[in-house]
Amino acid sequence: MWKRAVVYGLALAAGTALLQWLDYRQLARAQSETVHVALIALIFLALGAWAGVKLLGHRAPPAPPFDGNPQAQATLGISPREREVLELLAAGLSNKEIADKLHMSPHTVKTHVARLFEKLDARRRTEAILKARELGLLR
Structure with a gap:
């Protein structure tokens, strides 16, 4: 009996995965431009955060106070x-x-x-x- 439940469970999981994959393909076709723009935006966000840490992470020592010679x-x-x-x-x-x-x-x-x-x-x-x-x- 438990073998049948496992087989039915695997079949149900495979069917659900197939339906989600088909749904994703439809979404990817209908909204491909939006998906690509979002992916590019995420890449640039990550690149900007990385560059900010690299550029602003090492601060120069403060300049000595100006005395006017x-x-x-x-x-x-x-x-x-x-x-x-x-x-x-x-x-x-x-x-x-x-x-x-x-x-x-x-x-x-x-x-x-x-x-x-x-x-x-x-x-x-x-x-x-x-x-x-x-x-x-x-x-």
């Missing part, structure tokens, strides 16, 4: 206020905007800018900013 500042005689003006020049602010931000007159800003040009041996703002970056006065 106090030695160069002292050598050139740049005052703390002139340094503030220089930083705002590098940020692209106009004389009037710098004056508003630092609560001084535009004429005082012009004086600071002129002294910075002398100390950095520059003729234009861009040249002064470039030289200040080369000396490590700016980031």
